[in-house]
Amino acid sequence: MQPASETSDNVLTERQRDVLDAALGLLVEAGDALTMTSVARRASCSKETLYKWFGDRDGLLTATVQWQASKVRGVPVKRDGLDIVSLTGGLERFASDWLRVLSGKISVALNRVAVSHAGSDKRDLGAIVLENGPFAMARRLMPLLEVGREAGLLTFDDTEEAFRTFFGLVVRDVQIRLLLGDRFELTDVTIDGEARRATQQFFALYGAHNHVAERGRSTQR
Amino acid sequence: MQPASETSDNVLTERQRDVLDAALGLLVEAGDALTMTSVARRASCSKETLYKWFGDRDGLLTATVQWQASKVRGVPVKRDGLDIVSLTGGLERFASDWLRVLSGKISVALNRVAVSHAGSDKRDLGAIVLENGPFAMARRLMPLLEVGREAGLLTFDDTEEAFRTFFGLVVRDVQIRLLLGDRFELTDVTIDGEARRATQQFFALYGAHNHVAERGRSTQR
DNA sequence: CAGTTACCGTACCGTACGTTACGGTTCGGT
DNA sequence: ACCGAACCGTAACGTACGGTACGGTAACTG
Numbered sequence: 001m002q003p004a005s006e007t008s009d010n011v012l013t014e015r016q017r018d019v020l021d022a023a024l025g026l027l028v029e030a031g032d033a034l035t036m037t038s039v040a041r042r043a044s045c046s047k048e049t050l051y052k053w054f055g056d057r058d059g060l061l062t063a064t065v066q067w068q069a070s071k072v073r074g075v076p077v078k079r080d081g082l083d084i085v086s087l088t089g090g091l092e093r094f095a096s097d098w099l100r101v102l103s104g105k106i107s108v109a110l111n112r113v114a115v116s117h118a119g120s121d122k123r124d125l126g127a128i129v130l131e132n133g134p135f136a137m138a139r140r141l142m143p144l145l146e147v148g149r150e151a152g153l154l155t156f157d158d159t160e161e162a163f164r165t166f167f168g169l170v171v172r173d174v175q176i177r178l179l180l181g182d183r184f185e186l187t188d189v190t191i192d193g194e195a196r197r198a199t200q201q202f203f204a205l206y207g208a209h210n211h212v213a214e215r216g217r218s219t220q221r
Numbered sequence: 222m223q224p225a226s227e228t229s230d231n232v233l234t235e236r237q238r239d240v241l242d243a244a245l246g247l248l249v250e251a252g253d254a255l256t257m258t259s260v261a262r263r264a265s266c267s268k269e270t271l272y273k274w275f276g277d278r279d280g281l282l283t284a285t286v287q288w289q290a291s292k293v294r295g296v297p298v299k300r301d302g303l304d305i306v307s308l309t310g311g312l313e314r315f316a317s318d319w320l321r322v323l324s325g326k327i328s329v330a331l332n333r334v335a336v337s338h339a340g341s342d343k344r345d346l347g348a349i350v351l352e353n354g355p356f357a358m359a360r361r362l363m364p365l366l367e368v369g370r371e372a373g374l375l376t377f378d379d380t381e382e383a384f385r386t387f388f389g390l391v392v393r394d395v396q397i398r399l400l401l402g403d404r405f406e407l408t409d410v411t412i413d414g415e416a417r418r419a420t421q422q423f424f425a426l427y428g429a430h431n432h433v434a435e436r437g438r439s440t441q442r
Numbered sequence: 443c444a445g446t447t448a449c450c451g452t453a454c455c456g457t458a459c460g461t462t463a464c465g466g467t468t469c470g471g472t
Numbered sequence: 473a474c475c476g477a478a479c480c481g482t483a484a485c486g487t488a489c490g491g492t493a494c495g496g497t498a499a500c501t502g
Contacts, residue, residue, distance in 0.1 A: 015449095031337075031340060032337060035488085035489060035490085036489075036490065036491080037489075037490090040450090040451090044450080045449080045450070045451095046449065046450045046451060046452085047450095047451090047452095047490090047491080047492090048449080048450085048451095048491095048492080048493085048494095049448085049449060049450075051490095051491070051492080052448095052449095056490080056491080057489095057490065057491090111336075111397075111401075112336055112337060112339065112340075113337075114401055115332075115333055115336045115337065115400045115401060116252075116253060116333060116334075116336065116337030118333065118400065118401050118402030119252060119333075119402050124402060126400075126401035126402035126403070127401075127402065127403075129401055130398065130401045130402075130403055133397075133401075134394050134397065134398065164393045164394055165390070165393065165422065167393055167394045168389035168390050168391075168392065168393035168394070169386070169389050169390070170389075171389065171394075172385045172386065172388055172389035173355050173385055173388045173389070173392075175397055176332075176354075176355065176396055176397070177351065177355065179336045179339065179347075179400075180332075180335055180336060180339050180347035180348075180350055180351045180354075181339030181340050181345060181347035181348065181351075182347070182348075182351055201386070201426055204425065204426055205422055205425055205426070236479095256458085256459060256460085257459075257460065257461080258459075258460090261480090261481090265480080266479075266480070266481095267479065267480045267481060267482085268460090268461080268462090268480095268481090268482090269461095269462080269463085269464095269479080269480085269481095270478085270479060270480075272460095272461070272462080273478090273479090277460080277461080278459095278460065278461090
């Protein structure tokens with residue numbers, strides 16, 4: 001009765017991973033119109049097996065989202081950068097990677113299905129995407145920000161506040177426009193430019209020895 | 222064959238508006254699980270009438286979204302503020318209104334259904350929401366920004382760039398978290414604080430006679 | 443080799459829901 | 473008073489899809 005994918009560990013056979021990859025592809029192509037039959041056909045497996053492994057359709061969707069999430073656990077940002085140059089580079093690389101993932105077909109498809117299922121009674125895909133999206137980003141970036149503060153390069157009281165501002169400067173309206181189906185030209189060079197701009201603006205707001213940062217700081221909280 | 226709602230004008234009888242209000246309420250409560258039967262029952266009308274007026278389910282959804290959009294055409298921002306105080310106030314009020322709408326149940330429900338239907342072959346709800354959401358905001362705010370620039374209070378080359386940065390500073394991760402089902406406490410006082418912070422940070426980046434603005438400007442585009 | 447397990451392929455069942463059809467009622471126009 | 477249009481309520485139809493059952497096959501185990 002308990003499907004194997006219920007366990008928090010990723011105990012998936014290679015075959016199961018193949019099936020989930022097929023489901024992922026179908027999710028990207030067909031969105032929420034994905035059916036159990038189509039997954040079975042694409043993965044060359046029987047529906048009975050799908051139900052045995054994943055319980056029901058929701059379980060399959062959940063396992064698919066978790067499977068993708070487990071694949072994108074990015075490399076942690078290095079904290080060795082104590083000078084302004086490496087901190088800037090770290091932030092820029094971070095923003096660049098982030099925008100690249102965010103604008104990918106898989107990310108858009110996953111966020112779409114999670115949004116449409118949010119608020120449902122059953123397993124909450126929104127929480128999973130939230131956990132492996134924005135929250136994971138925060139967990140990875142906030143230590144870097146604090147290292148920058150300890151090194152005297154950044155000035156802020158609330159690390160989460162600073163992160164969320166960085167989020168806003170990087171993402172802006174890109175994600176919501178992609179989710180709403182706006183055709184969006186995001187070349188690699190554009191993304192790098194966006195990352196550079198966001199990082200510069202972030203330093204303008206939170207850089208140490210900056211009268212603007214002092215002003216902003218006095219009104220925080 | 223052509224439903225009445227196909228015309229770009231809002232030629233809706235009072236009865237039709239009542240029906241769409243019922244559909245709107247159902248959309249907020251049940252999300253995409255809204256059924257034709259439930260709308261007919263809630264609005265005390267027959268399904269035959271729904272099909273005659275709106276063509277099919279997609280037509281009903283489209284008309285509902287457009288109906289809500291036609292209701293929120295906000296008051297245009299006054300452009301008479303040429304001094305820094307009224308410009309700041311205008312931006313703050315704008316940001317505050319925006320966050321309030323964005324975090325409302327209706328907005329979340331509409332964005333949810335639009336996101337889940339985006340990329341569909343038929344009528345594109347995503348385009349409608351995009352047009353009446355972010356794009357409408359841009360059309361309303363960009364003139365104000367340009368008035369501020371002409372008055373020597375703001376400095377930027379690309380108005381749309383400036384607007385998108387303001388967007389990022391105001392919205393940050395609020396909308397995506399709401400869409401993904403994150404429980405979010407947004408009291409009125411919190412929203413006002415956010416609006417004030419975003420406006421201050423925007424002035425820090427784009428305010429005239431600000432060395433930061435000059436720096437940022439030199440790297441734009 | 444017999445038995446068990448795991449799986450594929452397919453056929454099948456039940457139901458929910460979009461869509462249509464129809465009888466009955468109200469109401470404005472003549 | 474009569475007619476027709478518009479509309480309500482409900483029943484009925486068709487289908488798509490989630491979920492289940494079952495026969496067949498290959499591999500593994502004793």
